[in-house]
Amino acid sequence: MSWKVMGVAAGRKDSNGEILLKEALSACQEQGAEVTMINLWDYDIKDCNGCTSCTIGMSMGKHTGCSLDNADDKKKIMEVMLEQDAVIFAAPTFDLMPSSLFLKFMHRNLAYESAFLTKIGAIPPRDRVGALIAVGGSTRSWQSMALECMQATTFTNSFKIVDMYMATQVPAPAQVLLYDEKIARAREIGENVMKALNTAPEQRKWLGDPDYGWCPNCHSNSLCLGEPQWRGLQYPIECVVCGAGGDLEKTEDGRWRFVIAENGLERDRTTEEGRGIHCDEIAETQGGFFMDPAKRALVAERLPKYKQMKFPTIEV
Ligand SMILES: Cc1cc2nc3c(=O)[nH]c(=O)nc-3n(C[C@H](O)[C@H](O)[C@H](O)COP(=O)(O)O)c2cc1C
Numbered sequence: 001m002s003w004k005v006m007g008v009a010a011g012r013k014d015s016n017g018e019i020l021l022k023e024a025l026s027a028c029q030e031q032g033a034e035v036t037m038i039n040l041w042d043y044d045i046k047d048c049n050g051c052t053s054c055t056i057g058m059s060m061g062k063h064t065g066c067s068l069d070n071a072d073d074k075k076k077i078m079e080v081m082l083e084q085d086a087v088i089f090a091a092p093t094f095d096l097m098p099s100s101l102f103l104k105f106m107h108r109n110l111a112y113e114s115a116f117l118t119k120i121g122a123i124p125p126r127d128r129v130g131a132l133i134a135v136g137g138s139t140r141s142w143q144s145m146a147l148e149c150m151q152a153t154t155f156t157n158s159f160k161i162v163d164m165y166m167a168t169q170v171p172a173p174a175q176v177l178l179y180d181e182k183i184a185r186a187r188e189i190g191e192n193v194m195k196a197l198n199t200a201p202e203q204r205k206w207l208g209d210p211d212y213g214w215c216p217n218c219h220s221n222s223l224c225l226g227e228p229q230w231r232g233l234q235y236p237i238e239c240v241v242c243g244a245g246g247d248l249e250k251t252e253d254g255r256w257r258f259v260i261a262e263n264g265l266e267r268d269r270t271t272e273e274g275r276g277i278h279c280d281e282i283a284e285t286q287g288g289f290f291m292d293p294a295k296r297a298l299v300a301e302r303l304p305k306y307k308q309m310k311f312p313t314i315e316v
Contacts, residue, residue, distance in 0.1 A: 002032050002034045004033070004083060005085065008037075008089045008105075009021050010039070011090065012173055013039060013041065016173070016174065020186035021090035024131070024189040026190065027189075027190030028086075031194045033197075036084070043077060044072040046072045046074070049067065054066055055110065056290075059287055061120070078112045082126075082157065086128065088189060091133075091146070091150055092136065093136030093137075093138075093143040102153075103153065107153065109157055115272045127201035129160050129193055131162060132150045132161060135167040136169075136170070137170065140166060144221075148240060150164075160196070162192055163208040165185050167186075192208070216258070218242035220242065223237050223238065223239055223258060230277075230278075233267070235247070242269050243269045245261050
């Protein structure tokens with residue numbers, strides 16, 4: 001059986017991200033994968049309008065689709081994307097994070113929440129593999145949220161991220177072609193995707209540098225101080241991406257490491273179970289609001305004040 005691997009680029013045509021993505025995809029193709037590649041610039045993608053009809057539907061076990069289904073190309077792309085065994089995403093870093101085009105495309109995934117679609121039989125079950133490539137003009141310091149934001153957007157479709165690469169200091173178009181080691185690393189991304197696909201789904205694991213990032217669970221390089229979560233759970237330190245909870249410990253050689261607590265993966269966002277707890281939270285906070293006539297009446301009473309409040313705007 002040949003694996004289906006797709007590349008999604010969000011950067012300039014024939015430039016750094018596309019080049020690295022093509023190198024990774026060619027490694028997959030050489031190993032027999034059926035490869036597709038898109039650049040988001042070639043499609044009409046509208047911003048999520050925040051209507052939440054998809055999540056309201058899901059909380060009632062209904063598939064409402066997306067209110068923008070007929071308004072742009074997202075649905076057509078998703079019909080192909082959800083049939084892939086693996087997807088490699090390549091995005092340029094803008095202001096420390098992935099570009100808005102990439103985020104705009106990925107935020108629309110909520111209406112295609114694959115665990116839900118699988119559960120109701122709208123799509124067949126599939127264990128999806130993912131890999132990430134971020135490219136930027138600077139070092140990690142100026143791409144500090146790039147891979148982290150990219151990974152966060154892959155949860156909705158349950159991609160198991162097996163490797164990620166940040167290509168640094170390539171600001172000019174196609175400048176990455178000056179660096180053989182960066183091209184080789186991109187190829188390794190493709191090879192690792194194939195390695196993961198050729199491993200039984202339950203045994204698939206992270207194939208990048210084992211010490212990459214702070215978080216031993218999702219390999220993000222970003223932590224925050226823990227605050228009380230829904231129903232009071234709190235950790236001293238949390239991974240901003242997967243939500244692993246734990247604390248910092250000093251190693252014998254005097255360096256700091258993030259150690260995950262015994263219950264630290266209770267709400268691991270990389271798993272469907274962990275995300276399920278967030279669904280319960282939404283059911284309580286959003287569902288609880290819709291189901292409570294007194295709360296809705298109070299909001300209806302207070303809203304007119306703000307609806308009537310007007311300030312000078314900008315005429316264009
Ligand atoms: C609006 C804008 C913001 C940018 N911000 C950053 C940044 O915060 N960090 C960084 O490393 N590079 C930044 N860059 C540089 C791009 O990431 C870089 O040009 C990259 O090579 C673009 O990828 P591409 O060649 O695949 O399009 C920025 C570029 C633009 C246009």
